[in-house]
Amino acid sequence: MSGLFGTLSIALSGLSTSQQALETTSNNVANANTPGYSREVSVLEAGAPIVYGSVSMGTGVVLDQIESLRNPILEIQLNQQTQQQNSLSTQLTELQQIQTSFSSSTSGIGADISNFFNALQQLSPDPSNLALRQSVLTAAGNLATDFNTAANNLTTQQGNLNQSVIDDIGQVNTLTAQIANVDQQISQLQNANEDANTLVDQQTNLIRQLSALIDVQVISTGNGGIELTTSNGTALVTGSQSFALSTSLGPGGTEQVMSGSQDITSTITGGSLAGIIQIRDQQIPGILSQLDQLAAGFANAVNGANAQGYDLNGIKGGNIFTTPPAGGTGAATAMHVAITDPSLIAASSDGTSGSNGNVANLSAVANQSVANGETPINFYSNLVFQIGSTTSNTSADADASSQILQQLEDQRGSVSGVSLDEEAANMVQYQTAYQAAARVVSTVNGLLLDAVNLGIDTAQE
Amino acid sequence: MRVNPDPMPDLLAALNQTELQTQRDELELSTGSDVNQPSDNPLAAALLIENNDQATFNASYLQSLNTINGQLSTADSTLSSVETTLQQAISLGIEGANGTLSASDRTDIAQELQGIQSQLISLANTSYEGNYLFGGTETTAPPYAASSSDPSGVTYNGNSGVNKVSVGNGYQIEVNLPGSQLFSAAGNNVFLALNNLITAMQSNSDIASATNGLSSASDYLTAQRVFYGNSMDQVQSQTTYLDTAKQQIAAQQTSLGAADMATAATNLSMAQTDEQAAMEAISKLSQNTLFDYLR
Numbered sequence: 001m002s003g004l005f006g007t008l009s010i011a012l013s014g015l016s017t018s019q020q021a022l023e024t025t026s027n028n029v030a031n032a033n034t035p036g037y038s039r040e041v042s043v044l045e046a047g048a049p050i051v052y053g054s055v056s057m058g059t060g061v062v063l064d065q066i067e068s069l070r071n072p073i074l075e076i077q078l079n080q081q082t083q084q085q086n087s088l089s090t091q092l093t094e095l096q097q098i099q100t101s102f103s104s105s106t107s108g109i110g111a112d113i114s115n116f117f118n119a120l121q122q123l124s125p126d127p128s129n130l131a132l133r134q135s136v137l138t139a140a141g142n143l144a145t146d147f148n149t150a151a152n153n154l155t156t157q158q159g160n161l162n163q164s165v166i167d168d169i170g171q172v173n174t175l176t177a178q179i180a181n182v183d184q185q186i187s188q189l190q191n192a193n194e195d196a197n198t199l200v201d202q203q204t205n206l207i208r209q210l211s212a213l214i215d216v217q218v219i220s221t222g223n224g225g226i227e228l229t230t231s232n233g234t235a236l237v238t239g240s241q242s243f244a245l246s247t248s249l250g251p252g253g254t255e256q257v258m259s260g261s262q263d264i265t266s267t268i269t270g271g272s273l274a275g276i277i278q279i280r281d282q283q284i285p286g287i288l289s290q291l292d293q294l295a296a297g298f299a300n301a302v303n304g305a306n307a308q309g310y311d312l313n314g315i316k317g318g319n320i321f322t323t324p325p326a327g328g329t330g331a332a333t334a335m336h337v338a339i340t341d342p343s344l345i346a347a348s349s350d351g352t353s354g355s356n357g358n359v360a361n362l363s364a365v366a367n368q369s370v371a372n373g374e375t376p377i378n379f380y381s382n383l384v385f386q387i388g389s390t391t392s393n394t395s396a397d398a399d400a401s402s403q404i405l406q407q408l409e410d411q412r413g414s415v416s417g418v419s420l421d422e423e424a425a426n427m428v429q430y431q432t433a434y435q436a437a438a439r440v441v442s443t444v445n446g447l448l449l450d451a452v453n454l455g456i457d458t459a460q461e
Numbered sequence: 462m463r464v465n466p467d468p469m470p471d472l473l474a475a476l477n478q479t480e481l482q483t484q485r486d487e488l489e490l491s492t493g494s495d496v497n498q499p500s501d502n503p504l505a506a507a508l509l510i511e512n513n514d515q516a517t518f519n520a521s522y523l524q525s526l527n528t529i530n531g532q533l534s535t536a537d538s539t540l541s542s543v544e545t546t547l548q549q550a551i552s553l554g555i556e557g558a559n560g561t562l563s564a565s566d567r568t569d570i571a572q573e574l575q576g577i578q579s580q581l582i583s584l585a586n587t588s589y590e591g592n593y594l595f596g597g598t599e600t601t602a603p604p605y606a607a608s609s610s611d612p613s614g615v616t617y618n619g620n621s622g623v624n625k626v627s628v629g630n631g632y633q634i635e636v637n638l639p640g641s642q643l644f645s646a647a648g649n650n651v652f653l654a655l656n657n658l659i660t661a662m663q664s665n666s667d668i669a670s671a672t673n674g675l676s677s678a679s680d681y682l683t684a685q686r687v688f689y690g691n692s693m694d695q696v697q698s699q700t701t702y703l704d705t706a707k708q709q710i711a712a713q714q715t716s717l718g719a720a721d722m723a724t725a726a727t728n729l730s731m732a733q734t735d736e737q738a739a740m741e742a743i744s745k746l747s748q749n750t751l752f753d754y755l756r
Contacts, residue, residue, distance in 0.1 A: 095500075096498075096500070099498050099499050099500060100498070102499055103497065103498040103499060103506075105496075105506070105509035105510045105512070105513045105718070106513055110510040110513065110514070111510075111513055111517075113514070114513060114514040114517035114518070115517065117517070117518065117521075118517050118518070118520070118521040121518070121521040121522065121524075121525055121627065122521060122524060122525065122528075124525060124624075124626045124627060125525050125528040125529050125532065125624075125626045125636060126528060126590065126592065127624070128591075128592065128600060128601060129590075129591075348598070350598060350620070350622055352597075352598040352599050352600075352620060352622060353598075353599075353600065353601050354592060354593075354596070354597070354598040354599055354600025354601065354622070354624070355598035355622050355624065356598075356624045356625075356626065357598075357622075357624070357625075360625070360627065360633070363627060366518075377510065377511060377514045378511070380510060381507040381508070381510040381511050382507065384499050384503075384506050384507050384510055385499070385503045385504060385506065385507035386503075387499050387500075387503075388498070388499025388500050388501075388502070388503030388504075388506045388507070389499075389500075389503035389504075391498075391499065391500035391503075392499075392500040392501075392502075392503055395500060402474075406470065406471060406474055409465075409470060410465045410471065411465075412465075413465030413466060413467050414462065414463050414464055414465045415463070417465055417466045417467050418466060419463075419466035420466070420750040420751065420752060421466075421750055421751040422466070424750060424751035424752045424755055425751060427755075428755060
């Protein structure tokens with residue numbers, strides 16, 4: 001039997017563990033709103049019993065550990081969903097900006113094409129009328145300007161995205177350096193068998209931030225150490241060592257993402273970087289090339305038709321639009337009306353000023369295959385359809401992804417989130433336990449006094 | 462099961478959704494269109510561009526028809542005057558063929574016929590909005606000029622060009638007859654016939670046969686004039702057709718892009734209710750925890 005002192009020591013273990021448990025509760029309450037914080041619980045365990053023959057006596061309570069409640073699978077899903085969500089939402093933002101150039105059916109390139117043919121039609125019954133000829137040139141000018149504007153907007157957006165790549169890579173490097181640094185601290189603590197909960201939370205949170213930028217995979221190397229790579233295996237962090245990515249200006253004028261000397265631009269599949277690269281390297285060049293195709297096809301067809309007739313001075317028609325660049329690349333940006341003199345429109349088919357024979361050839365461009373086997377207006381409306389459906393599909397995907405992300409966040413909250421109600425209940429529980437243990441101490445104290453004073457009732461003096 | 466103790470992100474997301482919906486409905490109501498950007502309805506956005514193209518073409522065909530109609534009716538009424546004038550000349554020829562007339566009477570008639578000749582030249586040089594109507598595609602200079610050296614008394618400076626104007630998809634209308642087919646057609650040249658009559662009158666020989674010549678040339682011209690009547694009929698029926706098409710195109714545009722105002726308004730008020738509910742939920746959210754009750 002361990003006697004009264006044994007009882008006292010058991011009561012003391014109750015006091016100190018209750019106090020530690022209250023500390024954990026207090027820490028949870030303090031971090032209720034800290035992003036990435038996982039609630040902690042005090043894991044209590046009964047002290048090893050002392051066995052006397054057939055009787056075993058308890059030795060009080062010990063705090064076995066403070067456990068951080070975190071579901072690692074959920075954290076991985078959250079990382080992956082964050083990568084996808086950020087890629088999609090970045091794409092959506094950019095696509096919505098792109099589609100503003102193509103949003104009206106009564107202005108912009110489509111309406112300009114219709115208006116150009118409208119002006120030609122007006123010229124048909126009165127082919128020598130200079131005012132009507134001028135309005136053909138004005139319509140041609142509006143069309144060229146809108147091609148220029150649409151192409152320039154896209155190019156400007158591409159330039160901004162280039163800058164975003166540089167900014168994002170800067171952030172990626174900052175985050176990987178921080179993660180490596182935290183990883184080193186975790187290893188040190190764990191080697192010393194110390195609790196690294198807070199640092200693990202911090203690291204998890206940093207990896208979540210990194211997931212918003214780039215696709216990252218976490219490989220645990222045991223004993224708290226981690227290795228981060230992109231999904232195609234480019235190393236970002238190995239233990240306490242981080243590997244910075246860099247950017248370098250590629251041949252197409254785009255900033256390429258480099259890991260050392262290796263170009264990993266096209267292998268990035270998640271995070272805002274993936275979204276930026278998708279828009280910058282796929283969507284915008286695709287739309288630009290279609291605009292170029294249409295601009296070049298249109299200009300060549302109109303020039304070809306004009307060359308078949310005679311202008312107001314009876315001279316063979318020349319170019320209405322400047323000749324598009326060979327191959328068409330850059331045609332939308334370069335599109336320009338070549339003439340300012342309205343008499344140079346070749347409306348006549350026989351050299352007389354009153355003939356409108358060649359207006360029909362010019363107007364016929366409206367029904368000609370100018371690009372990809374399609375008429376100008378069909379080609380353009382198809383382009384608008386593509387842009388619209390890409391945007392609308394991306395929007396639906398982004399919505400779905402953000403709902404999944406939200407559900408995962410809910411699940412994470414249900415595992416790791418701090419509930420103030422729960423903490424209040426814990427507080428009451430540990431407070432009561434502390435009070436009870438204190439009462440035991442006071443009782444033992446009385447008993448000890450009784451024993452020391454040999455029956456004199458000191459307690460009642 | 463333990464619930465997520467922090468419902469705020471969910472509520473904020475819901476609030477964000479209803480705000481987005483409110484914005485969409487408001488835009489729809491203010492623009493009257495439910496296709497305000499291609500992603501709203503990609504197919505409708507593409508079709509609206511083609512619809513606008515059709516509407517533009519339809520309107521420009523109608524405008525052209527209006528211009529053509531002016532040209533055609535001016536030409537037609539000019540030819541009507543020409544016919545009246547020629548009838549006068551024919552009457553004068555019949556009168557001059559009467560053997561009882563004196564030489565001076567015939568000289569007077571010949572002078573009167575010369576007056577008719579210049580009147581005819583002036584009619585043949587009629588222009589519409591600055592363009593000569595009977596010079597073929599030579600529209601900038603008067604097609605006929607008096608010429609004493611030419612047997613017909615005039616020279617034709619026009620050509621035989623005919624202009625066609627598109628007034629529908631693949632539908633063209635011819636809008637002029639050159640003077641060489643109307644006034645100075647080979648075999649039925651009214652100027653030559655008139656000049657022959659003047660010469661016959663002056664020389665008092667073969668007046669009757671010269672009058673007959675003018676009469677048949679005049680009949681030929683009358684027959685040619687039918688062209689203008691036909692063309693004006695074509696203009697009329699095509700105008701009617703395009704007016705109907707215009708309604709159809711407008712109806713198509715409405716069905717493609719016009720917002721259903723009643724639905725949009727209902728959606729808006731529903732979204733606003735949702736928004737208020739979400740905000741109310743947030744405002745009432747866990748202002749109390751268990752801590753408040755532990756005193």
